[in-house]
Amino acid sequence: MEVPPPFSPSRSPPNPSPALSVGRSTLCTSVISLAAPRAVASLPAALCAVRLGGSVVRAAAVKVTLTGTAAAAAMAEDIRTKLEHYKTAPFDSRFPNQNQTRNCWQNYLDFHRCEKAMAAKGADATPCQWYYRVYKSICPTSWVTTWDEYREEGTFPGKI
Amino acid sequence: MANHSQLGFQDASSPIMEELVEFHDHALMVALAICSLVLYLLTLTLMEKLSSNTVDAQEVELIWTILPAIVLVLLALPSLQILYMMDEIDEPDLTLKAIGHQWYWTYEYTDFKDLSFDSYMTPTTDLPLGHFRLLEVDHRIVIPMESPIRVIITADDVLHSWAVPALGVKTDAIPGRLNQTSFITTRPGVFYGQCSEICGANHSYMPIVVESTPLKHFEAWSSLLSS
Numbered sequence: 001m002e003v004p005p006p007f008s009p010s011r012s013p014p015n016p017s018p019a020l021s022v023g024r025s026t027l028c029t030s031v032i033s034l035a036a037p038r039a040v041a042s043l044p045a046a047l048c049a050v051r052l053g054g055s056v057v058r059a060a061a062v063k064v065t066l067t068g069t070a071a072a073a074a075m076a077e078d079i080r081t082k083l084e085h086y087k088t089a090p091f092d093s094r095f096p097n098q099n100q101t102r103n104c105w106q107n108y109l110d111f112h113r114c115e116k117a118m119a120a121k122g123a124d125a126t127p128c129q130w131y132y133r134v135y136k137s138i139c140p141t142s143w144v145t146t147w148d149e150y151r152e153e154g155t156f157p158g159k160i
Numbered sequence: 161m162a163n164h165s166q167l168g169f170q171d172a173s174s175p176i177m178e179e180l181v182e183f184h185d186h187a188l189m190v191a192l193a194i195c196s197l198v199l200y201l202l203t204l205t206l207m208e209k210l211s212s213n214t215v216d217a218q219e220v221e222l223i224w225t226i227l228p229a230i231v232l233v234l235l236a237l238p239s240l241q242i243l244y245m246m247d248e249i250d251e252p253d254l255t256l257k258a259i260g261h262q263w264y265w266t267y268e269y270t271d272f273k274d275l276s277f278d279s280y281m282t283p284t285t286d287l288p289l290g291h292f293r294l295l296e297v298d299h300r301i302v303i304p305m306e307s308p309i310r311v312i313i314t315a316d317d318v319l320h321s322w323a324v325p326a327l328g329v330k331t332d333a334i335p336g337r338l339n340q341t342s343f344i345t346t347r348p349g350v351f352y353g354q355c356s357e358i359c360g361a362n363h364s365y366m367p368i369v370v371e372s373t374p375l376k377h378f379e380a381w382s383s384l385l386s387s
Contacts (some may be wrong), residue, residue, distance in 0.1 A: 088255040088271045100338040137255045
């Protein structure tokens with residue numbers, strides 16, 4: 001089975017764990033990172049759209065300032081809710097076109113990077129399940145099996 | 161499926177196919193009008209009824225520039241509208257993976273459990289009475305009707321193409337690449353297609369069958385598959 005060639009150069013994420021970006025709404029300006037517990041998230045007084053892998057979770061907003069840990073807990077709760085209601089991989093605006101190869105690859109990478117980062121911190125790896133569900137939905141099983149073998153052998157072309 | 165000596169499209173069973181059929185009818189009328197005009201002018205020319213002023217013909221030149229431009233716009237607008245409509249991805253309810261091999265398809269439903277099966281053509285010698293030659297398969301794709309379905313198409317070895325004419329879907333299966341398409345079936349039924357990219361000796365013998373059923377039957381089928 002031909003697997004996609006490694007994309008080069010693999011970009012390492014800005015920090016070891018994936019950043020969950022708060023975007024789209026002009027009122028949300030902070031980037032909340034699970035790996036940066038000292039970050040402070042401000043949720044201005046309006047509906048604030050949180051984008052995770054293309055899905056939008058709306059957090060009803062009042063003017064609240066949360067500490068990094070509380071924000072991370074809220075985010076983890078949001079992800080758990082999304083995982084409970086998961087049907088299939090939602091539309092991801094990073095990959096709007098017909099070619100979804102990169103979508104599969106990126107979610108596979110993100111899951112394993114997330115797991116590695118959470119394990120390094122000793123944190124709960126449950127939020128990483130989102131990436132797992134998405135790549136399971138999109139990636140052919142044979143590709144996943146091959147990549148898992150490469151990782152065990154140490155010949156996996158991606159940067160985890 | 162197509163009937164014997166059928167010239168037209170199969171009955172549209174998805175909104176996109178309905179649009180394509182309408183556009184085809186519209187484009188055919190435009191083509192008929194142009195052909196009629198050309199035939200008429202040709203007849204006049206052969207009967208030497210058309211004068212030919214080779215020096216001053218600005219009016220007719222204006223007409224035969226503007227009119228074709230209008231005709232092209234009349235063709236391009238609905239065409240582009242449908243093209244963009246085909247690329248709209250509503251939030252799908254289900255993701256189905258179709259992997260082409262020489263010479264069969266593998267289908268995977270991995271949103272929840274790892275459901276996977278191969279789909280081989282039923283040989284004519286094993287075909288039950290009344291079934292369709294070279295179109296039936298041993299395991300059909302079952303999907304819930306009236307639900308947006310995302311299909312991810314790829315291939316394991318050489319180029320194939322996953323096509324179901326009644327749903328207006330045809331997408332190449334390319335090794336190392338995941339091509340996404342989507343459709344909604346407007347009614348329950350069984351829809352047939354055939355591999356649409358030459359892939360070797362048995363290219364004609366790896367059909368596709370999509371069975372669209374109400375959701376509860378789909379759930380029953382998937383429970384059966386996973387057990």
